[in-house]
Amino acid sequence: MRSNRRNRPSSPNLPMIPILFLTSISLGIATSAHADDPPKSAHRERATAEINEYLRRRVARIAEREPAALLTADEWKSARAQLREQLFEMLGLWPLPQRTPLSAEVTGDVKKDGVVVEKILFQSRPGLYVTANFYRPEKGEGKLPTILYLNGHARAVENGVALGNKVSYEHHGCWFARNGYCCLTIDTLQLGEIPGEHHGTYRLGQQWWVARGYTPAGVEAWNAIRALDYLETRPEVDMKRIGVTGRSGGGAYTWWVAALDDRPACLVPVAGITDLQNHIVDDCVTGHCDCMYHINRVEWGFGTIAALAAPRPCLLANTDKDKIFPLNGVMRVHDRMKRIYDLLGASDKLGVFISEGPHADSQELQVAAFRWMNRFLRDDQSPIEAKGEKLFAPSALKVLATIPKDQKNETAPEWFVPVAEFTSSPKTIEEWNNERRRLEKELKRQSFSGINREYPLDASFGSSEGAGENRLLTIDFRSEENLFQRIWVVRSDKDKKIDTIELEVADDERWDSWLKQYGGIFSESMHHYIPNGFAPASRNDAIEDGKAFAIIAPRGWGPYAWNADKKTQTHMPRKFILAGTTVDEGRIWDVRRAVQALREVMNADAKVTLRGRGSAAGIALYAGVWEPSVSELVLDSLPSSHRKGPYLMGVLRVLDLPQAVSLFFPRKVLLKNVKEEDWSWAAEVSSLYRNQTVLQIQPSAP
Secondary structure (H helix, E strand, C coil): CCCCCCCCCCCCCCCCCCHHHHHHCHHHHHHHHCCCCCCHHHHHHHHHHHHHHHHHHHHHHHHHHCHHHHCCHHHHHHHHHHHHHHHHHHCCCCCCCCCCCCCCEEEEEEEECCEEEEEEEEEEECCEEEEEEEEEECCCCCCEEEEEEECCCCCCEECCEECCHHHHHHHHHHHHHHCCCEEEEECCCCCCCCCCCCCCCCCCCCCHHHHHCCCHHHHHHHHHHHHHHHHCCCCCEEEEEEEEEEECHHHHHHHHHHHHCCCCCEEEEECCCCCHHHHHHCCHHHHCCHHHCCCCCCCCCHHHHHHCCCCCCEEEEEECCCCCCCHHHHHHHHHHHHHHHHHCCCHHHEEEEEECCCCCCCHHHHHHHHHHHHHHHCCCCCCCCCCCCCCCCHHHHCCCCCCCCCCCCCCHHHHCCCCCCCCCCCCCHHHHHHHHHHHHHHHHHHCCCCCCCCCCCCCEEEEEEEECCEEEEEEEEEEECCEEEEEEEEEECCCCCCCEEEEEECCHHHHHHHHHHHCCCCHHHHHHHCCCCCCCCCCCCCCCCCEEEEEECCCCCHHHCCCCCHHHHHHHHHHHHHCCCCHHHHHHHHHHHHHHHHHHHCCCCCEEEEEEECHHHHHHHHHHHHCCCEEEEEEECCCCCHHHCCCCCCHHHCCCHHHHHHCCCCCEEEEEEECHHHHHHHHHHHCCCCCCCCEEEEECCC
16 A cells, blocks of 8 residues: 555655556556555554654654744743733633632631631533532631632532532541641532533544633633632632642643643642653543543643743652653653743742552642642641541532532533634625635634644656556655645556546545445456455446546544543544644645645646535635645535534634535535535625626535
């Protein structure tokens, strides 16, 4: 398949073999083109290995150029506000939501051994409820140092009723209150008293979260920021002595707050961070739900997020055998942080504490956190004598008697990040052209910035095989650095110049249909791709002179399909997002490069039509939008919304598919098997092109 090209030098000047010459030596080229192709059973393994290598290279490039690795002290200080804004955006929080009234209330309290726990309820946004416990000394006087404790993933359910994960971390709040602190512990969206969801892409296949630019990490970050707002209302709290800590998921949320808010004066994130090498290359992403990750549009490593804590006192704590936050990645993050702390003259305020053990809330980690807070919030470095202990029954800490009827926790993915709305279409062609320029600019910034375009195309013919009156040609090309792909082209066996090319984008289903249609006819070129027990057809209708029909299966589909196991299928798209792109952005790029390769080696003036069905139709659409040489689109069963694909970073914040179809105008679009009413916006825009039929709709059968 691609192996005959892998060792070629990366030169843009490889000789192109004339098509007339190819047709006369087809057997020899067909044999050499796939002589070293792997057996059918190995296609998925090779495709998986190649895409993993692609991701490894992306991770290495991100590490080389992330801000924490490159900026000087002055540059860092100047860039910090912009970096923070970028992180807000990658969490779905930019523009910043309005700080609406918290509507906080105390639903009850419990007391024991000098500790008072108030049961707190507030709304970080209207209908987004946060259940919390506020620990304080029963006899505390004046304003006290205060800890915001952010909870990790711990399910607490009693008789089928959720108590919130705050009750699992009660011993932290008790220790702080018994030692002269106030401490607010807040439930998370996923495991709080009101059920929410962290598992959209992790378990539920809801890739539209990415299209919306939504991640529950943004909810957790916002809830923590609003928790700080709540602490400002408490007379017992000294806002100049605020510490933030938490472990696992709570450790990750501590990093979000440290990066986004300057109010915390002291930080102890425990077991909540590692680098992209661990997450993507070493597969740690498989152990983490969506609340751990931003939508990494700007391609940051986690070292930059962590460095935004500087120059405040920060203790990075972890265990040495933590499988989901491996020590080597933790230390690489620490090294990035240390560089910024050193540049800012704050090296004495950065610490690292490593204890022996697995991923667990160990006493050693707790004591280290307690000591760090005492040191920087109370100027106290005396030994820690008492361990953290739970004083209350879990059910005693429950905040709610009933779940509020107006709660929006369960539907947060549907509304937390606003999307673009188009209530009316442009009324003039000038108005539309202005809107088009705005949409294209924002699309490139938001959803199409993740592909490296610097590599040469290296397009050339591969094999050639004749059968009856037709001929099958293959064209090999480079899509990205180490990703080589193949186009299959069927044309008349005559040597007439090709004037018209129809290129179809193939998902797995369409690829199987292609194999059935041509696998038995062009057996010399196709036999490596035909699975055992697969019965190809034998019909071979003559193709009109001057026309060619081509097919491209972009990354992850057809012969480039990754391993079929659920783990790979679930987490490969998540790795792409962490690496700064999406699978579908890569597929669109593959098809764009295929169009360029066809024109380069067959006919630069050929008329190109792009076709696609279902999931492939959206890929064909955007490839056509960005490739001006595509003259027509034929899109069968195109989804009416990006909620069903293609899945591009934050694309719904810019537009939806009716607007994307309109971007192809005044070139022609045929929509087949769709509901006509779903495309009224595009139809209204098409009417602005007077005396031109730019949009045709063939509705699906009733």
